[in-house]
Amino acid sequence: MARPILATIHLGALRHNLAVVRRFAPHAMTMSVIKANGYGHGMLRVAQGLQDSDGFAVLGVDEGVTLREAGYDQTILLLEGLFAPDELPLAARHRLAIVVHCEEQLRVLEADRGAHQVDVFLKINSGMNRLGVVPTRFWGVYDRLKACKSVGEITLMTHFATADEALGVEEAFARFDEMTGEISRPRSMANSASLIRFPQTHGDWVRPGIMLYGASPFADQSAVSLDLKPAMTFTSQIIGVQSLQPGQGVGYGYAFRADRPMRVGVVACGYADGYPRHAPTGTPIVVAGRMTRTLGRVSMDMLFADLTEIPEADVDSPVELWGEQVAVDEVARAADTIGYELLCAIARRVPMVQVD
Numbered sequence: 001m002a003r004p005i006l007a008t009i010h011l012g013a014l015r016h017n018l019a020v021v022r023r024f025a026p027h028a029m030t031m032s033v034i035k036a037n038g039y040g041h042g043m044l045r046v047a048q049g050l051q052d053s054d055g056f057a058v059l060g061v062d063e064g065v066t067l068r069e070a071g072y073d074q075t076i077l078l079l080e081g082l083f084a085p086d087e088l089p090l091a092a093r094h095r096l097a098i099v100v101h102c103e104e105q106l107r108v109l110e111a112d113r114g115a116h117q118v119d120v121f122l123k124i125n126s127g128m129n130r131l132g133v134v135p136t137r138f139w140g141v142y143d144r145l146k147a148c149k150s151v152g153e154i155t156l157m158t159h160f161a162t163a164d165e166a167l168g169v170e171e172a173f174a175r176f177d178e179m180t181g182e183i184s185r186p187r188s189m190a191n192s193a194s195l196i197r198f199p200q201t202h203g204d205w206v207r208p209g210i211m212l213y214g215a216s217p218f219a220d221q222s223a224v225s226l227d228l229k230p231a232m233t234f235t236s237q238i239i240g241v242q243s244l245q246p247g248q249g250v251g252y253g254y255a256f257r258a259d260r261p262m263r264v265g266v267v268a269c270g271y272a273d274g275y276p277r278h279a280p281t282g283t284p285i286v287v288a289g290r291m292t293r294t295l296g297r298v299s300m301d302m303l304f305a306d307l308t309e310i311p312e313a314d315v316d317s318p319v320e321l322w323g324e325q326v327a328v329d330e331v332a333r334a335a336d337t338i339g340y341e342l343l344c345a346i347a348r349r350v351p352m353v354q355v356d
């Protein structure tokens with residue numbers, strides 16, 4: 001019998017979450033961000049669930065080509081543009097739009113002298129200082145792009161550093177708006193957090209990622225309160241049960257010791273499956289449909305769940321690591337990380353299935 005661990009991807013939840021995006025941003029086109037293997041859910045699987053999107057955003061030219069070859073005809077954007085000049089012919093042949101975030105990338109297009117044609121999203125650094133043309137260089141780059149024979153349509157783009165935080169986006173938005181205000185071209189600014197909280201940033205294309213997968217972009221607001229449904233349910237089973245006497249420890253380092261008689265379930269899931277090793281005792285987990293907590297240290301292939309208050313739980317009882325009953329954001333919070341990281345880190349050895 002196979003190990004009982006499984007990630008189930010709900011296409012219906014993806015469709016629902018896309019509808020939520022459109023409720024928040026009814027006038028913008030939706031560029032669904034499906035990089036990093038669809039935030040861990042499987043890129044093509046996610047594209048199928050989100051096939052109604054106006055566009056898809058990925059990282060590598062190979063991902064773009066895979067999407068085209070799978071028959072997706074909408075806009076496909078390479079979020080960091082070309083990593084090497086020889087990617088240009090491939091991008092052009094498959095009608096992939098590319099980000100231009102620096103002058104080196106602009107020079108690749110100029111050197112092509114119109115041999116190929118690509119649509120460009122010109123990325124502007126509005127304060128995050130990650131990728132993007134700085135305001136003082138903007139006009140120079142923009143004018144050269146306009147004159148470049150290899151460039152088709154130009155969209156103006158930025159990305160916000162603090163859309164999910166109290167600081168918000170006002171200052172960065174104002175900087176972007178001031179710089180680009182007189183230009184009549186399509187604009188793209190908003191990730192999930194920005195499209196939910198700052199309607200002024202919707203522009204022509206919103207770029208939601210995390211909310212499509214049913215997790216919250218915010219530390220202070222749950223996915224459920226945003227009407228988002230988890231696209232992934234990560235499940236396993238109890239494969240062993242131990243009884244602890246007061247003072248006995250469990251797992252590596254005896255990181256947890258019983259202070260009373262306890263029942264402990266051994267769950268077939270560990271950090272080699274993508275469960276965070278730093279999740280401490282007390283991380284929420286559901287066994288046999290009941291909420292309980294993890295105990296002790298997560299090991300490579302197993303972790304421990306407290307069954308003391310769940311007498312009906314035994315070997316073979318179902319376990320939900322995250323999904324509908326335990327939000328991935330709750331597990332992430334306990335492990336001092338974010339839902340994004342947990343979803344992206346699901347290991348290849350975890351079988352994945354999709355349901356409608």
Ligand SMILES: Cc1ncc(COP(=O)(O)O)c(C=O)c1O
Binds near residue numbers: 033159190207208
């Ligand atoms: C440029 C860009 N736009 C949009 C997104 C989507 O962000 P989120 O998942 O927070 O909605 C990302 C994600 O990292 C990004 O890098």
